[in-house]
Amino acid sequence: MADRLRMTLPTQFVLRALLSDPQAELYGVEISDAAGLPSGTVHPILARLEGLRWVQSRWEDIDPKVAGRPARRYYRLTAAGAQAARTALAEAYQSKSKRRVRIPRPAAEPS
Amino acid sequence: MTTEGGVIMAERKMRAAGFWPRHAVQAATRVLPGSTRERYRQEFLAELYGLGRTRQLRHAAGVLSRCWALRAAINTPSEAAAADMELVFPRHRRPLLCRLNRHRWETFRTEDAKPYQRCQRCGKDETDIWGGNKSGREYDPNEAYKRIIYGGGGGPG
Numbered sequence: 001m002a003d004r005l006r007m008t009l010p011t012q013f014v015l016r017a018l019l020s021d022p023q024a025e026l027y028g029v030e031i032s033d034a035a036g037l038p039s040g041t042v043h044p045i046l047a048r049l050e051g052l053r054w055v056q057s058r059w060e061d062i063d064p065k066v067a068g069r070p071a072r073r074y075y076r077l078t079a080a081g082a083q084a085a086r087t088a089l090a091e092a093y094q095s096k097s098k099r100r101v102r103i104p105r106p107a108a109e110p111s
Numbered sequence: 112m113t114t115e116g117g118v119i120m121a122e123r124k125m126r127a128a129g130f131w132p133r134h135a136v137q138a139a140t141r142v143l144p145g146s147t148r149e150r151y152r153q154e155f156l157a158e159l160y161g162l163g164r165t166r167q168l169r170h171a172a173g174v175l176s177r178c179w180a181l182r183a184a185i186n187t188p189s190e191a192a193a194a195d196m197e198l199v200f201p202r203h204r205r206p207l208l209c210r211l212n213r214h215r216w217e218t219f220r221t222e223d224a225k226p227y228q229r230c231q232r233c234g235k236d237e238t239d240i241w242g243g244n245k246s247g248r249e250y251d252p253n254e255a256y257k258r259i260i261y262g263g264g265g266g267p268g
Contacts, residue, residue, distance in 0.1 A: 009234045029158050029170065036217065036231040040173030043151070044184040051187065060157075069160035070153060 007092050010037050014045045015085040018055070018075070022082040025074035027060075046075055054081030128159035128167065135171035139178040147185055209233040 017034035018026070026034065032042045049055040056078050060071040077085060136155035140148050155174050159167050208214070214230035221227060229236045 012234065027158060028154065029162065038173045039170040040175070040177035040181075043174070044177060044180040047181060047184040048187065051184075070157040072157045073150075073154040 007088055010035070010041050011045050011048075012089060012092055013037055014042055014049070015089055018077045019082060019085055019089070022077045025058075025076045027072040027074050031075065049081070050075075052081075053078060054084055056081075128156055129164060132159050132167040132171035135168075135175045139171075139175040139181075142178050142182050144182070144185055151181070205233045209235065 013035040014031060014037070017031055020034065028042055028046070029039065031046070032039050035042060046055060046057070050057060054077060055075050057073050057075045060074055062071050064070050133156065136159065137152060140152040140155065143151055155171075159170060162170060209230060209232050214235060215232050216228045217231045218226050218228050227236060
């Protein structure tokens with residue numbers, strides 16, 4: 001069975017936020033800020049992307065007693081994920097452009 | 112001394128996870144599958160630290176309202192074979208304000224550092240079918256004509 005990823009606008013925003021620096025590791029609040037999405041929206045998207053191996057996550061390597069806060073969960077794009085995300089965003093943009101104009105293409109171009 | 116104490120108190124007040132946000136995110140994780148519940152509980156709690164009181168409440172409310180979506184996302188069977196993945200592009204119903212042309216413009220930059228504007232809500236970019244845009248680029252009637260007749264899109268860059 002093929003996996004299905006719904007390229008909704010929030011998904012595209014999250015991918016854009018992660019692609020702005022593919023090497024950077026961001027945690028949930030940073031991603032939602034960068035994507036301009038409300039809190040809570042990004043976690044289901046990240047869970048789907050993680051399931052598809054586009055994104056990988058890890059716990060922050062800190063001592064909670066020293067840092068004074070619990071360790072955060074950081075997300076970053078995998079190499080394959082970054083490539084796939086770029087392709088998917090380009091495809092999403094093309095499909096949006098096709099939808100935008102409804103006037104049919106004429107047979108011959110005017111001179 | 113008083114100021115330093117005040118600053119320390121303010122930092123502590125800002126950093127600690129409040130009672131209601133803490134309980135809200137814990138309630139949100141109760142609907143999640145047992146294997147991932149503890150992970151998300153710790154993740155959500157960690158994210159509350161460092162946020163202001165209001166932001167904590169907003170964050171917790173957001174997490175709580177989307178907990179069923181998160182559960183669905185976790186429960187979706189995912190094959191490792193990403194090569195077989197199929198992308199689905201749903202037709203978006205634009206938010207009401209965007210349909211009324213009341214966009215929330217924000218400035219982004221292309222890969223070659225050129226600024227452009229895009230609506231934060233619906234994703235519409237600044238270039239409209241008339242060839243003009245919000246960045247003050249000059250109106251080009253030829254470009255507008257081509258866009259209408261041939262559907263020339265042009266990327267955000």
